[in-house]
Amino acid sequence: MLKPCTRLHACLFATALICAATGVAAQESSRTTRLIVPYGAGTATDIAARAIAEKLAERTGKGVVVDNRPGANGIVAIQAVTSAPANGETLLFTNHSPFVINPHLYAGAGRDVARLTPVSLVTTGSYLMVATPSAGIQSIADLIKKAQASPGKVSYASYGVGSGPHLCMEMIQSSSKISLLHIPYKTGSLTDVVAGQVDVSTEPIANATPFVKEGKLKALAFTDERLPQVLPQVPAVSETIPGYRCDLWLAIFGPAAMKTTPQLSQLNESLRAIVAMPDIQKKIQDLGLVPKWAGPEEVERIVANDSRKWGDLIKQANIKVD
Incomplete structure (x- = not known):
């Protein structure tokens, strides 16, 4: 039989463990996910990101904020994600330009986007x-x-x-x-x-x-x-011009190492459900865009195909930036 003093110590120890576990759980649930947008507030990309962020917070029970990082043709926003931990808490919400146009115009842009993991397509347009x-x-x-x-x-x-x-x-x-x-x-x-x-x-x-x-x-x-x-x-x-197609899309990307984490599939499934919500579909359509979910492999294929298309045009037209 435990002595009173020993029983007290055991009780205190168990209480400490419970409090520690509760504290960790509270810390985990209070973590905030950042959707980094390479454009200013009020743009179509920003408005769509805020609509998605609200629903993602509801589904995950975690705070989700939109962090606008305009500048340097998306490089500022992209580098904020490439340097982040691969825990799904720092993500890039962007249109197509940084991935399929900028690498053909700006030195180093291709290297930067190659360090990101496709998560989900959200819209086309x-x-x-x-x-x-x-x-x-x-x-x-x-x-x-x-x-x-x-x-x-x-x-x-x-x-x-x-x-x-x-x-x-x-x-x-x-x-x-x-x-x-x-x-x-x-x-x-x-x-x-x-x-x-x-x-x-x-x-x-x-x-x-x-x-x-x-x-x-x-x-x-x-x-x-x-x-x-x-x-x-x-x-x-x-x-009028058969075969003409100049489209755009919005998608979410994470750090490169996120590709091997369970957070990728969990986040992707949440986004699939969110894009299918009637109120989200209406908000996206109000922006003149088309709600469309696609997973990482499809996003990777879209990026590769569009990059070839725009790269060929940029080279043919000899387009250069100052």
Whole structure:
């Protein structure tokens, strides 16, 4: 039989173990997951990330915050993830550009993205090509015809050299053998297109649609699949230029070592369920995007295929950044 003093010590020891275990559990549940976004607040990528973060917090019982890290063409955000532990608590939520465009334009960009693990695709989508009404351009066929008649005179705006909208227009030039005047902007160009200072622009759908509905811009075409739920009468560019496809996507990536951890499959399954939720699907569609889940292997295949496509175009068009 234990002496009273011994029993007391045993009791205290057991209590300490319980408290320690409880403390560890509390610490584990209080850890916060960061979704690092390489763009500023209010962008489509940021809005989608915040919607996903809210649902992910509900499913996991952990805090999930969106951490905006714009700058250096995504390099700042990417490096914050590559240097993080592979525990699923630091993730990159990004569009396609850092993975399939930047490596062909910026030294070291390819090395950086190779150090990340695909987790899940969240959306696919198109851009919307629009024209200022004063340009008299009613369709992609009109755009091509005017450019053929006046090479280098029809102007178009983009979000900068090597941006997705820039490459969409470069693809039209390459496919149709026309010459357009490129006017790159560091920030959005819609104000100048609405004002008639630039003829044409390729824009995120959510940005341009309100101006189209107000009659301040003419919608020419979607750059990938049509979105009749947004603008029912607007065709796809491919209806004029067969085989044309300039799409975009949003996906989540983790550190390289995450590929061999159980957190990868757990997180991927959570994201599959989240993307299927009706309210998330509506939020994504409101951004002019298409909800679409895909696992790591499919994301890896998409990255490889798109990287080849954009790399070939960048080389063919001799696109270089300053």
